[in-house]
Amino acid sequence: MSDLMHLDAVALAGKVKSGEVSPVEVVEAAIARIELLDPVLNAVCTPAFEQAREAARQLEDRLGNGEDVGPLAGVPVGVKDVIQTKGIRTTFASPLFRDFIPAQESISVDRLKQAGAIIIGKTNTPEFAAGASTYNELFGATRNPWDISRSPGGSTGGGASALAAGMIGLGIGTDLGGSLRVPAAFCGVVGIRPTPGRIPAMPVPVFDDRWQVTGPMGRTARDVATALDAMSGLSHDCPVSVPSEPVMPAFERFEVKGRKFAYCPDVAKIGVEPEITEICKKAALALEHEGAIIEEVDFDLSAGREAFLVLRGRWMLAQRYDHLDDLSVFGENVANNIRLGFDYDLRDLAGADRVRNDLLEKMHTLFNSYDALLTPTVPVEPIPHDQNYPTQIAGQPMATYIDWIAPTFLFSMLGVPAASVPSGLTGHGLPVGLQIIGRRFEEATVLGIANAVQMANPIGAPRIEAAVEAGVTRDS
Numbered sequence: 001m002s003d004l005m006h007l008d009a010v011a012l013a014g015k016v017k018s019g020e021v022s023p024v025e026v027v028e029a030a031i032a033r034i035e036l037l038d039p040v041l042n043a044v045c046t047p048a049f050e051q052a053r054e055a056a057r058q059l060e061d062r063l064g065n066g067e068d069v070g071p072l073a074g075v076p077v078g079v080k081d082v083i084q085t086k087g088i089r090t091t092f093a094s095p096l097f098r099d100f101i102p103a104q105e106s107i108s109v110d111r112l113k114q115a116g117a118i119i120i121g122k123t124n125t126p127e128f129a130a131g132a133s134t135y136n137e138l139f140g141a142t143r144n145p146w147d148i149s150r151s152p153g154g155s156t157g158g159g160a161s162a163l164a165a166g167m168i169g170l171g172i173g174t175d176l177g178g179s180l181r182v183p184a185a186f187c188g189v190v191g192i193r194p195t196p197g198r199i200p201a202m203p204v205p206v207f208d209d210r211w212q213v214t215g216p217m218g219r220t221a222r223d224v225a226t227a228l229d230a231m232s233g234l235s236h237d238c239p240v241s242v243p244s245e246p247v248m249p250a251f252e253r254f255e256v257k258g259r260k261f262a263y264c265p266d267v268a269k270i271g272v273e274p275e276i277t278e279i280c281k282k283a284a285l286a287l288e289h290e291g292a293i294i295e296e297v298d299f300d301l302s303a304g305r306e307a308f309l310v311l312r313g314r315w316m317l318a319q320r321y322d323h324l325d326d327l328s329v330f331g332e333n334v335a336n337n338i339r340l341g342f343d344y345d346l347r348d349l350a351g352a353d354r355v356r357n358d359l360l361e362k363m364h365t366l367f368n369s370y371d372a373l374l375t376p377t378v379p380v381e382p383i384p385h386d387q388n389y390p391t392q393i394a395g396q397p398m399a400t401y402i403d404w405i406a407p408t409f410l411f412s413m414l415g416v417p418a419a420s421v422p423s424g425l426t427g428h429g430l431p432v433g434l435q436i437i438g439r440r441f442e443e444a445t446v447l448g449i450a451n452a453v454q455m456a457n458p459i460g461a462p463r464i465e466a467a468v469e470a471g472v473t474r475d476s
Contacts, residue, residue: 124158178408185433254448257291
C-alpha cells in the first residue's frame with residue numbers, strides 16, 4: 001500500500017471505485033506517509049486521522065451498496081488552515097484561534113466530501129494567510145520537500161509541500177496575491193486561482209469578497225480540473241457565487257494545436273533571475289512542437305504594483321476589522337499590513353480602481369490577439385525557509401516585501417484565472433513554475449495548456465525519503 005500515495009488523485013479514485021483498493025487502505029497509507037514525513041516537513045498542522053478513518057469506513061459501506069460515491073472517491077485532501085472544517089480545528093495560524101473548532105463547514109470542503117474526498121488534516125499557512133513564506137508562531141516553518149532548507153512558498157505552503165511529498169492527494173487553499181500559485185511553483189505541483197465567483201467561499205469575514213478565492217492544487221492538471229468541478233457552481237449562500245460551466249468536458253477536448261499564445265518574461269518589471277527566464281521560455285516554446293503559435297511580447301502591468309498595495313490594504317482592514325484597535329494580537333506581517341492599510345485614503349482607493357480599469361483594458365486587448373498569456377510564476381527559485389522575502393532579484397532591489405510576487409498578484413487584480421504548472425528544474429534541482437493566464441471562466445483552456453506543458457516537461461518527484469533515512473528533522 002506504500003505506493004498508493006504516489007498515484008495521481010484521479011487514478012487513485014479510479015482504483016477505489018473499481019474495488020482494487022479500499023478507502024480504508026488509502027487513508028491508512030496517507031496517515032503512514034504523514035507520520036513518516038511530517039516530522040521533517042511540518043506541513044500538516046492539525047491531523048484529522050480519526051475523522052478520516054470514519055469517513056473511509058462510511059465510504060466503503062456506500063461502495064459495497066453499489067452507490068456512486070463521486071469522482072474523488074477516497075482521495076485524501078489537505079485543507080489550508082484558514083478554511084473552516086466542521087469538527088476539525090481551524091486556527092487561521094493565529095493565537096486568537098488556537099483552539100477554535102468550527103461548527104460550520106466551508107462550502108468548498110462540503111462539496112469535496114460530496115465528491116467522495118476524505119479530509120485527512122489541516123495544512124500550515126502564515127498567520128491569516130498573510131505572507132508568501134509559510135511560517136507562524138503556533139506551528140513554526142514548513143519545509144520544501146525538494147530541499148528542506150528551502151521554503152515551500154505561501155501562503156498555501158503546507159498544502160503544496162504535503163502534496164509534492166505524497167502525503168495527500170489534493171490540496172485546497174486560498175489565493176489573494178498568489179497564495180496557490182507561488183507554492184505550486186516552489187513545490188513542483190499544479191495550482192490554480194480560479195475566476196472569482198466560480199467556487200463559493202463561505203463562511204468568510206466579508207461576504208462579498210472577490211479578492212481572496214478558494215482553489216485546488218494537484219500533482220497533475222487533470223487532478224486540478226477534476227477538483228475544480230467538484231468545488232464549483234452557484235451557491236445561494238454566497239453573494240458573489242455564479243453559475244459556471246463544468247471544466248472537464250472542455251479540458252478533455254482541448255488541444256494546443258493552432259492556438260496562439262503570448263509569452264512575456266517579466267510582466268511586473270521587477271526583474272527575473274536569468275535561469276528562471278530560460279526555463280520558462282523553453283517550456284513555452286516547446287508547445288510549438290504540438291502545433292501552437294508562441295509570440296514573445298512586452299506586456300507591462302507594472303502600474304498595478306502600487307495600486308495592488310492600496311486595494312490589498314482596504315481588504316486587510318475589512319478582514320481584521322474586529323481587532324483594528326489592538327494590533328499587538330497579530331504577528332509582524334499582519335500588523336504591518338493593517339498599518340499600511342491605514343496609510344491610504346479614499347483618493348488613493350479611487351486612483352487604484354482607475355489603474356485597475358486601465359490594466360483590464362490592456363488585458364482585454366491582449367486576449368483579442370491571443371488565447372492565453374504565459375509568464376514565469378515566480379522570478380526566483382525557492383528561497384531559504386527562514387527568509388520572509390527576497391530583498392533583490394537579478395540585482396534589482398525590491399520596493400516592498402511583496403513586490404517579488406507581483407507577477408502573480410497583478411493577475412489577481414484583474415479577476416482572470418491563472419495557474420502555475422511545473423516547467424523544469426534549476427541547476428539546484430528545484431522546481432520552476434510557468435504561469436498561464438486566460439480569459440474569465442476559461443479555466444479549461446488554462447488547465448489544458450498546463451497539461452500540455454506538464455506532459456512536455458516532466459520533473460519527477462522530490463526525494464524527501466532520503467532526508468528521513470538520514471535522520472534529518474525540520475529543526476536540523
